[in-house]
Structure formats: structure tokens, C-alpha cells
Amino acid sequence: MDKDYRPFHPAPRKPAFVPPAGAVDAHCHVFGPAARFPYARARKYTPCDAPARALFALRDHLGFSRNVIVQASCHGEDNAALLDALEQAGGKARGVAVAGAGVSDATLAAMHRAGVRALRFNFVRRLVDPAPPEVCLALAQRVAALGWHVVVYFEAADLAGLAPFLRSLPTNVVIDHMGRPDVTKGVDHPDFKAFLALMEDPRFYTKVSCPERLTATGPDYSDVVPFARLLVARFGGRVLWGTDWPHPNMKSHMPDDGALVDMIPRIAPETAQQRALLIDNPVRLYWPEEEHHGI
Numbered sequence: 001m002d003k004d005y006r007p008f009h010p011a012p013r014k015p016a017f018v019p020p021a022g023a024v025d026a027h028c029h030v031f032g033p034a035a036r037f038p039y040a041r042a043r044k045y046t047p048c049d050a051p052a053r054a055l056f057a058l059r060d061h062l063g064f065s066r067n068v069i070v071q072a073s074c075h076g077e078d079n080a081a082l083l084d085a086l087e088q089a090g091g092k093a094r095g096v097a098v099a100g101a102g103v104s105d106a107t108l109a110a111m112h113r114a115g116v117r118a119l120r121f122n123f124v125r126r127l128v129d130p131a132p133p134e135v136c137l138a139l140a141q142r143v144a145a146l147g148w149h150v151v152v153y154f155e156a157a158d159l160a161g162l163a164p165f166l167r168s169l170p171t172n173v174v175i176d177h178m179g180r181p182d183v184t185k186g187v188d189h190p191d192f193k194a195f196l197a198l199m200e201d202p203r204f205y206t207k208v209s210c211p212e213r214l215t216a217t218g219p220d221y222s223d224v225v226p227f228a229r230l231l232v233a234r235f236g237g238r239v240l241w242g243t244d245w246p247h248p249n250m251k252s253h254m255p256d257d258g259a260l261v262d263m264i265p266r267i268a269p270e271t272a273q274q275r276a277l278l279i280d281n282p283v284r285l286y287w288p289e290e291e292h293h294g295i
């Protein structure tokens, strides 16, 4: 497959917003390097190599303390690059893996020891051929026993069809990128209201992330702010934030990660909201042992 990526921003600015100590970037990826961790044969795009050391340098530059590294479709069900990054992170990262029905209990247990705390189900058809919901449900039941949750990625148009499955899941459920609203329709559109209705269930979380993918007007992403701000205001105990570095499969432009961090006070203006978004909520899902010990 030809290379079809844009490289990540070479020199993101230092953000003006200073994240609180312990802040978590709860949606980012590692890719390759392809020579060591080849991309999946069935992938729909080829990303730029984005190794763990580059992610950790960005983490430090942006003022974050930890990462949640999410397995993306271009690595398929081969979580080797993710597991290698978790090992290199020395406890400063946790993972979200992708697995199929054939995954063994021993593999799941090994992933748990490495720091994986969730499985991701991707229903975005331009990225994957989605697994049937019943296969996902059976997997969710297995990882529930490990204390994991489920991360789901879907397009807004697919929410109505997926909602019964999502509500049937036995774990907490984290929805990527606000359920990908069409921001040109506005927050009062029935589509976004349906997403808000789903979020009323206290098991559901969402990432107020990816303005660069959702915007219709481009940087500074003002058209995305009302969606994220409303979610933070209404569901402040169940929102997460992430850079989405290195922004795989972005066609329009490559964002400056420092500018993305500077969106945080626009969507979470209060200090207490910022602490919940960046620390309390991700810690509850990914470092629950800290919450229990009151660290």
C-alpha cells in the first residue's frame, strides 16, 4: 500500500494552558516503527511511524503526566507496538487493545499485567469491517471479569442501530470523539440529542476529543467547542480528553498539539472541571488502584 499519511506536527507550540499535575492524555496512539511492528495487511490506511519515545517526549512537552494508548485499526489485532510502549512507559501509560473472539484467556491476562485496561470495538466502516455485536458482547463479558471496560468508535449515523447493543454491554463504555457529531447541525439537532440521551446512562463516558476531525471550519475549531463544552457541563464526571496524536488518517490538515491543549479551558473553563476531565475521570478508569488508595 502506498504511504497515505501526513507526518505529525514537527514542533508543536508550548501550550499556554498548564495541565494539573497528574494529567492524563487519554487518547493517543503509537505506530510502528514498521520495520519492527509491521502494519496490518488489511489496513485501510498507512500511518506515519510514531514510536513510543516520540509520544513520551510530546507528553512532557505538553505538560502531561500520563497517556492512555489506544490500539488503532492500522495495527489490526496485533497489539505488539502498544504492549512495547506500555513497557517503556514505566507505569506512566495504560492501554486499550483490540482483540477478536479467538483471543485466549492467557493473552488477556498478559495484556492486563502489561497495563491494558480496556478493549476497543471499532464500528467505523471506512476503517474496519466491524465485528458482529454478539461477538463484541461475548468479548466484553470476558474482559468485565478482569475489571476492564470497553471503548467504542462509531459514526453518529450509526448510533441508533448500535444503541441497543451499547446499552447491553456489561461494563463501563467510553465513546470516542463525542460520537462524531456533524457539527454543522448544531447541539440542538436530534442526532446530538440522541447521543446526550445515551450519556444519561451513568455507565457511559465520552472523549471530548478530535476537534480537528470534527470541524467544518478548521482551526481554531470554534464550531466544535459548543459540543464539548455542553458534554463537560452536563456529564463532568464522565468525560475524558486526549490529543489523538499522531492524528492518523487525517486528510485535511495536521493540528498543532499545543493548540489542541489550549482548547481545554475553552471546553472546561472551571478548575474543578479540568481536574475531573484530566485526572479524576481517567484515573477512575485506567488507574483505579490510585483512586482506592486516595493518592
Ligand code: 0GY
Pocket: 071, 072, 073, 074, 122, 127, 153, 176, 213, 244, 247, 248, 249, 250
Ligand atoms: C482515531 C481516529 C481514526 C482512526 C482510528 O483505529 C483507527 O484507525 O481510530 C479516524 O480515522 O477517525 O481515533 O485515531
